[in-house]
Amino acid sequence: xxxxxxxxxxxxxxxxxxxxxxxxxxxxxxxxxxxxxxxxxxxxxxxxxxxxxxxxxxxxxxxxxxxxxxxxxxxxxxxxxxxxxxxxxxxxxxxxxxxxxxxxxxxxxxxxxxxxxxxxxxxxxxxxxxxxxxxxxxxxxxxxxxxxxxxxxxxxxxxxxxxxxxxxxxxxxxxxxxxxxxxxxxxxxxxxxxxxxxxxxxxxxxxxxxxxxxxxxxxxxxxxxxxxxxxxxxxxxxxxxxxxxxxxxxxxxxxxxxxxxxxxxxxxxxxxxxxxxxxxxxxxxxxxxxxxxxxxxxxxxxxxxxxxxxxxxxxxxxxxxxxxxxxxxxxxxxxxxxxxxxxxxxxxxxxxxxxxxxxxxxxxxxxxxxxxxxxxxxxxxxxxxxxxxxxxxxxxxxxxxxxxxxxxxxxxxxxxxxxxxxxxxxxxxxxxxxxxxxxxxxxxxxxxxxxxxxxxxxxxxxxxxxxxxxxxxxxxxxxxxxxxxxxxxxx
Numbered sequence: 001x002x003x004x005x006x007x008x009x010x011x012x013x014x015x016x017x018x019x020x021x022x023x024x025x026x027x028x029x030x031x032x033x034x035x036x037x038x039x040x041x042x043x044x045x046x047x048x049x050x051x052x053x054x055x056x057x058x059x060x061x062x063x064x065x066x067x068x069x070x071x072x073x074x075x076x077x078x079x080x081x082x083x084x085x086x087x088x089x090x091x092x093x094x095x096x097x098x099x100x101x102x103x104x105x106x107x108x109x110x111x112x113x114x115x116x117x118x119x120x121x122x123x124x125x126x127x128x129x130x131x132x133x134x135x136x137x138x139x140x141x142x143x144x145x146x147x148x149x150x151x152x153x154x155x156x157x158x159x160x161x162x163x164x165x166x167x168x169x170x171x172x173x174x175x176x177x178x179x180x181x182x183x184x185x186x187x188x189x190x191x192x193x194x195x196x197x198x199x200x201x202x203x204x205x206x207x208x209x210x211x212x213x214x215x216x217x218x219x220x221x222x223x224x225x226x227x228x229x230x231x232x233x234x235x236x237x238x239x240x241x242x243x244x245x246x247x248x249x250x251x252x253x254x255x256x257x258x259x260x261x262x263x264x265x266x267x268x269x270x271x272x273x274x275x276x277x278x279x280x281x282x283x284x285x286x287x288x289x290x291x292x293x294x295x296x297x298x299x300x301x302x303x304x305x306x307x308x309x310x311x312x313x314x315x316x317x318x319x320x321x322x323x324x325x326x327x328x329x330x331x332x333x334x335x336x337x338x339x340x341x342x343x344x345x346x347x348x349x350x351x352x353x354x355x356x357x358x359x360x361x362x363x364x365x366x367x368x369x370x371x372x373x374x375x376x377x378x379x380x381x382x383x384x385x386x387x388x389x390x391x392x393x394x395x396x397x398x399x400x401x402x403x404x405x406x407x408x409x410x411x412x413x414x415x416x417x418x419x420x421x422x423x424x425x426x427x428x429x430x431x432x433x434x435x436x437x438x439x440x441x442x443x444x445x446x447x448x449x450x451x452x453x454x455x456x457x458x459x460x461x462x463x464x465x466x467x468x469x470x471x472x473x474x475x476x477x478x479x480x481x482x483x484x485x486x487x488x489x490x491x
Contacts, residue, residue, distance in 0.1 A: 024320040024396050026093060027085070028215060028223035028254075030196050030208055031077035032100040032188040033059035037132045037154045043101045044198070044207045048219045050093045050298045052086035059098055064160045064297045072297040075128065075188055076100075076419075077230045088294075088305035088330040092315060095210050096222055099198065101129050101193040105190040109183040114162065121164040123179070130160035130185030133307040136182040137162070139491045140177040186471070198242050212244050216252070222399055223248065224392075225309060226256040229300035233261035235278035241412075242282045251402055253284065253395045255388075257302035260289035260357070261472070263301035268348050272355035275375065281387040285375035288358045290342050292331035298339065298481065304329055305443035308369055309392075321437045323471040325372045327357070346405040352377060356386075359405060372471045383470055393438070393468040401425065401464065405434045406431065413458055418445050421462060429466065441466040 035042050037060030049055040060491040064072035074080035078096055084096050110199045114123040132152050139146040151163045164174035195347045198208020215223050226241045241256035257278050265274045271289045280287050288301035308324050318323045334342045349370050352359045358371035384390050411417045422443055429441030442465050
């Protein structure tokens with residue numbers, strides 16, 4: 001040691017660690033988007049969006065289109081999710097992955113001829129999903145050149161707008177006579193469950209839900225809700241979501257949302273049988289029936305539930321201890337896939353809830369989410385597994401502990417290390433208890449759970465006790481006639 005004459009300053013690590021902030025309701029959604037409007041190469045790439053503008057710039061947007069039956073439906077489920085997330089519920093952020101590939105999921109356009117308007121210099125291809133790179137315009141056998149002779153944009157309804165450029169004399173470069181059109185359009189109906197599930201190709205490229213593992217390394221956020229509205233009703237997709245949700249990056253867990261197919265399961269008495277036969281019985285699954293009808297526009301239930309969960313959390317300091325049940329949805333009714341209206345009274349709703357199914361009710365103050373149970377109920381009655389807010393709180397606190405104390409890995413396993421973890425974790429839980437997020441909680445380092453050989457091998461076990469409050473799903477008032485009050489008649 002060198003000779004010192006004077007004053008030295010040094011530092012030691014703080015014995016208490018501030019808890020890491022964890023977003024409780026970040027959705028990871030896989031599906032189809034009208035990417036012909038923006039970047040046709042945005043295929044199987046996770047994108048984090050904090051605003052409607054960001055989402056539209058990344059994925060385009062196609063409004064719901066009215067069918068022959070008078071009901072509007074979304075052709076692209078990511079557009080449905082975007083509108084629900086940013087417009088109906090005004091929550092963010094969200095991570096989305098588009099699996100619709102313009103090179104594969106396409107068909108020939110039905111439009112073969114367009115005519116340019118002499119006043120505006122524009123023509124419209126009245127089809128949704130025109131792929132710009134496939135568009136060829138010809139007159140008298142000669143092809144026009146995009147950027148030189150015309151430009152391409154998209155109207156709000158998704159139609160392709162062709163705008164003629166002008167020459168030096170101000171004349172339109174596109175002929176005012178009939179112009180021959182050759183083009184391909186996106187076909188989201190060609191996207192299969194296999195595309196949603198995804199995987200890894202021989203070159204190591206990930207697709208679909210396999211990209212879930214890339215979200216935290218890329219964006220430093222932890223997805224906590226997995227969804228794919230319109231595709232989750234496939235039992236294989238639901239099974240893969242559940243498996244992925246149980247092990248994210250070898251560290252984290254999430255819940256996943258499952259829609260019951262209302263095209264085939266049309267009666268509330270058949271929902272429980274479908275749920276069991278499809279093996280939708282996991283503790284990390286939330287099973288939903290039927291669809292939601294917002295003034296004639298049909299929504300998959302899960303596209304609104306993922307936003308509602310975030311909305312409820314946002315009004316409770318970002319802590320997922322409050323159930324989404326009895327909280328307002330954005331709908332004017334509930335329906336089947338064909339638009340048939342569904343009427344559920346309290347008894348029918350209770351029957352569905354008792355079988356681990358979340359539905360909707362309109363009893364007081366509008367349409368509300370109705371149900372507190374995960375899909376594991378009624379076979380699994382453990383409160384931490386069967387109540388939605390308790391399951392989410394166990395996931396949330398687990399993620400927070402992991403992210404807070406990851407920095408303490410590989411420190412010497414001595415008493416200072418143990419006390420730092422115990423004190424910091426207990427302060428965090430005491431704070432939650434004081435604000436009634438949990439009824440109580442503590443962390444212990446127990447001798448019976450830490451053997452000598454494990455401690456020698458660098459393994460330490462901390463036992464965490466937590467009691468999130470159960471949702472008060474039943475309130476009973478007992479009324480009794482009390483004869484003693486008769487005496488009040490005599491003053």
